[in-house]
Amino acid sequence: MLPSGGKRGTRHTQDVLRSLEAAEASLVEALTLRSANVPANRVLFDAGEIGTNLHCIVRGWAYRYRTDGNGSRQIVDFLLPGEIIGLPAALLGVAEHSVRSLTSVRVNSLETRLVGEAFRSEPALALRLARYVAASAERVEELLTVIGCRDAMGRLAFLMMSLHCRLAHQARVDPLDTPFPLRRQHLADALGLTGAHVNRTLNRLRQEGTAAIENDRLAIHDLPRLAALAGLTVE
Amino acid sequence: MLPSGGKRGTRHTQDVLRSLEAAEASLVEALTLRSANVPANRVLFDAGEIGTNLHCIVRGWAYRYRTDGNGSRQIVDFLLPGEIIGLPAALLGVAEHSVRSLTSVRVNSLETRLVGEAFRSEPALALRLARYVAASAERVEELLTVIGCRDAMGRLAFLMMSLHCRLAHQARVDPLDTPFPLRRQHLADALGLTGAHVNRTLNRLRQEGTAAIENDRLAIHDLPRLAALAGLTVE
């Protein structure tokens, strides 16, 4: 069947370049250019560019977004440590979205050539990359479904749960003290709402004792309720 | 650089398995199981299934969608002839979405093994598949952006333009007589609206002489205006 990219058959959403086989690792290493620190709120790359480099996030958060002509934007996904920036652009030749740092960020730059080399000589790595693209797409579709089907409360609950779970996937995270560096406007742009309405809805979530954001931290006080609002089956 | 999957460097959104090199073609042929006709409005495969087959649409339209617990659904993409069904599921092992036929449809079934074989021995084919996944993701992100940023009028205009352009990409299509087999409810579920409101908005588009749907056909009377409403730069 499929050559396995790692030990487990689970979705490779975030740990793209982790626990590689020796040959893959050395290829990645050979095509790593440099490390760089980027301050918060800086453009990492812009829609329309061609031949941009790949980056791998080492530390900090970023987000992908599209602009809509009218000056409004849609945040399409948030990028956490371990994730790759610019893979779709490398595959398709043009970037259709932009990426900005949310917090200050440390990235490893990779040569775009990595993608071609992987497909030519490291099928297992190529498969990992393809799976990462597919998994990212699943996340976007999930977000689309939430925005298309649910009201402001459900959307916020979903984003909270989603980010919390992604963080909890790679490290132990206290539900009462989850990192959450998003501004109101990020929430609004990600969820198809306005900042003002996000704020009002956040107040309701706090007042009913479900969850609250304070000081760039998320406190989930009633996880079952938040999960229910988010439309997730509690497990 | 990247081994080129075909003659042109353009996006491979739809013609995934067309104009292949000899070796790729023979692999695809060897793993083609059978052809089948499916009536309209039939489930082709369902979220949660594992080990489902791949299909390639020969004739007719289908759509991918997700259900939201509440009984409401979000249509995530429409699938036209030449496109592949089940590729993300083959890559990730589980289907997160369902697929239904919109019209009656003819599909070629492929063995899931095709994906693994492609990555192992036909890198150019694997790259085509990866690009197809990436291009599908771009379409979903575009839809997400439209739903997140625009009102009902803009959303409908976008979907009309989008489908018209996709059809026009593979064959000459009369803007005044484009195939358009969607029900009101499909439009609603794809655009995050209700059937009633879709209908009202469609009326306005017809009354101002922009575009009209009749008898499963779309007539674009004022293409510049429709494109502007859709947020596309007229070219």
Added chain:
DNA sequence: CGTGGGCTTGATAGTCCTCAAGTCGGGTGG
């Protein structure tokens, strides 16, 4: 001829947006 699905339309209500003003806190420059 009955039936059902899709379409159409209206009245009403609710969600969410717009605009605007005011608060707060942190950072900068004097």
Added chain:
DNA sequence: CCACCCGACTTGAGGACTATCAAGCCCACG
């Protein structure tokens, strides 16, 4: 150290957009 400033957050009032619910219509189909 303080005054200033700016961005982010907050809150309110009003209005626009869209949902909800319901009824009637039309046509294809059995």
